[in-house]
Amino acid sequence: MVTIFDVILPISTLIVAALLTIPVFKLIRKSTYKTGLTLAWILAVFITAGLTIANLAFSYYSTANPVPLNLTLDGTSNPTIAASFLIDAISIYMAIIMIAIAAVVMIYAVFFVKSADRPSDRYFAVMIVLTGALIGAVLAGDLLTFFIFWEAATAAAAFLMLYRKNTFSLNATLKYLIMVIIASAFVLLGLSIVYGLTGTLNYIALRNAIGGITGADMNLLIIAFIFIAAGYAIEAAIVPFHFWLPDAYTAAPAPSAAFLSSLVDQGSYYILIRILLFIILPPAVGGIFDWTLMLAIMAALAMIIGNLLALIQNNIKRLIAYICVADVGYNLIAITSTTQLGLIGNLYFFLIGGLTTALAFMAVGIINSHGFRTLDDFAGIGKRMPWTSLALVMAGLSFAGIPPLGGFIAKYFVFTAAISADLTWLAVIGILTSVIQTAYIFRLINVMYSKKPKDGNTSVIKENKYLLIPVFMLVIAIFVLGLFPDIVLQLLQPILTQLPWAIP
Numbered sequence: 001m002v003t004i005f006d007v008i009l010p011i012s013t014l015i016v017a018a019l020l021t022i023p024v025f026k027l028i029r030k031s032t033y034k035t036g037l038t039l040a041w042i043l044a045v046f047i048t049a050g051l052t053i054a055n056l057a058f059s060y061y062s063t064a065n066p067v068p069l070n071l072t073l074d075g076t077s078n079p080t081i082a083a084s085f086l087i088d089a090i091s092i093y094m095a096i097i098m099i100a101i102a103a104v105v106m107i108y109a110v111f112f113v114k115s116a117d118r119p120s121d122r123y124f125a126v127m128i129v130l131t132g133a134l135i136g137a138v139l140a141g142d143l144l145t146f147f148i149f150w151e152a153a154t155a156a157a158a159f160l161m162l163y164r165k166n167t168f169s170l171n172a173t174l175k176y177l178i179m180v181i182i183a184s185a186f187v188l189l190g191l192s193i194v195y196g197l198t199g200t201l202n203y204i205a206l207r208n209a210i211g212g213i214t215g216a217d218m219n220l221l222i223i224a225f226i227f228i229a230a231g232y233a234i235e236a237a238i239v240p241f242h243f244w245l246p247d248a249y250t251a252a253p254a255p256s257a258a259f260l261s262s263l264v265d266q267g268s269y270y271i272l273i274r275i276l277l278f279i280i281l282p283p284a285v286g287g288i289f290d291w292t293l294m295l296a297i298m299a300a301l302a303m304i305i306g307n308l309l310a311l312i313q314n315n316i317k318r319l320i321a322y323i324c325v326a327d328v329g330y331n332l333i334a335i336t337s338t339t340q341l342g343l344i345g346n347l348y349f350f351l352i353g354g355l356t357t358a359l360a361f362m363a364v365g366i367i368n369s370h371g372f373r374t375l376d377d378f379a380g381i382g383k384r385m386p387w388t389s390l391a392l393v394m395a396g397l398s399f400a401g402i403p404p405l406g407g408f409i410a411k412y413f414v415f416t417a418a419i420s421a422d423l424t425w426l427a428v429i430g431i432l433t434s435v436i437q438t439a440y441i442f443r444l445i446n447v448m449y450s451k452k453p454k455d456g457n458t459s460v461i462k463e464n465k466y467l468l469i470p471v472f473m474l475v476i477a478i479f480v481l482g483l484f485p486d487i488v489l490q491l492l493q494p495i496l497t498q499l500p501w502a503i504p
Contacts, residue, residue, distance in 0.1 A: 093492065127255075161260075172251035303429060304433055
């Protein structure tokens with residue numbers, strides 16, 4: 001049986017670990033084994049946090065066919081006005097994925113960021129806090145609790161972008177913060193209206209209360225949800241609110257870009273699932289308004305604009321950032337379909353998209369560290385840095401949806417869900433933009449392996465074998481999940497039984 005203690009434990013574990021990280025690093029800097037001790041500390045933190053999430057998952061699934069649990073922070077039985085946590089198959093799945101991806105990126109960061117640098121202690125502490133905030137957000141049971149955790153995550157994200165302290169990172173972070181402030185204002189305005197009309201922000205209570213609202217109040221409630229959705233659309237970098245993302249991810253260090261793209265960006269879709277599929281419901285099953293066409297148009301724009309802008313990029317890191325913009329569109333297709341297959345496709349795409357973007361930024365980060373940043377710089381790099389280049393190629397092929405990698409299965413679910421929901425036109429756009437994506441991915445591969453460096457230097461570059469360990473952990477994961485998707489699909493099956501309103 002799950003208790004509130006089981007829910008709070010993983011969040012509090014990470015927050016306490018983050019507070020201890022700075023004094024621990026003061027001791028580590030006095031040692032001659034700085035990197036080894038840093039790795040030991042990070043592993044200890046994430047193994048402990050992982051065990052607390054495993055305990056939560058096993059406690060929840062200890063009973064057959066578990067139902068969603070609405071647990072309040074103060075222990076009251078009425079969650080309508082109390083801060084609450086919702087434990088169900090979706091929140092458990094999201095928490096597992098987040099702690100797993102965060103752990104791999106943190107291992108990469110240990111070998112990428114010099115532990116002797118003074119800001120490194122704060123850097124690792126912020127990454128740990130960010131992980132805790134994200135887990136708190138996906139376990140939240142009401143819109144206000146989610147908002148608090150999510151705002152903590154976005155504040156931490158700004159620090160990760162600003163780590164290099166140069167003009168470009170400062171401008172990118174400032175742009176990000178301005179957009180986040182605007183987004184927060186939209187969300188707060190929407191939340192105040194929703195609470196005024198329904199008397200609750202709890203997911204389940206709010207869904208039940210919506211059925212009793214009619215007339216002018218219903219129109220006002222629709223406007224409120226539009227404000228909320230618009231706010232989170234800005235933070236999810238959904239076109240046309242995407243322009244902060246390429247600068248932010250290009251300016252951020254490789255571990256930051258990997259962390260933010262795989263967890264914060266991909267995790268933004270979680271709240272859209274909660275709002276659109278859990279609270280206001282799809283229109284075909286009693287939803288308060290038809291939001292599918294609006295979301296379908298935004299999905300099409302994201303796929304088209306993201307891929308076309310990626311096609312003309314010369315900076316490889318910025319190219320990957322625009323692929324993230326395009327991935328927003330593929331994820332939105334799954335939500336727009338409002339089918340069980342679409343929901344599974346969205347959650348599977350969240351995992352594969354997170355793994356692939358993290359892998360791409362990590363591999364590009366290694367190559368960037370040797371001074372290669374543009375498409376011209378990457379000429380011949382496949383032979384000079386064979387292992388890192390192989391990892392980047394695997395990420396690119398997964399982005400393009402080439403079998404047998406995980407990206408192929410993810411896009412197959414997404415496009416099939418669109419066709420089954422009579423959104424064939426959207427699936428066609430998705431397939432055509434995937435062709436564009438394949439074109440510039442193969443152009444990059446051609447430059448890496450078929451072109452000769454302009455300076456004529458073809459000497460092999462020594463690759464950091466420790467950095468390659470977390471990189472190839474992700475390569476293996478993408479390959480295995482592409483061959484055996486049932487590993488993940490088994491975790492997603494309980495979700496369908498808890499969302500009976502999803503259209504079969």
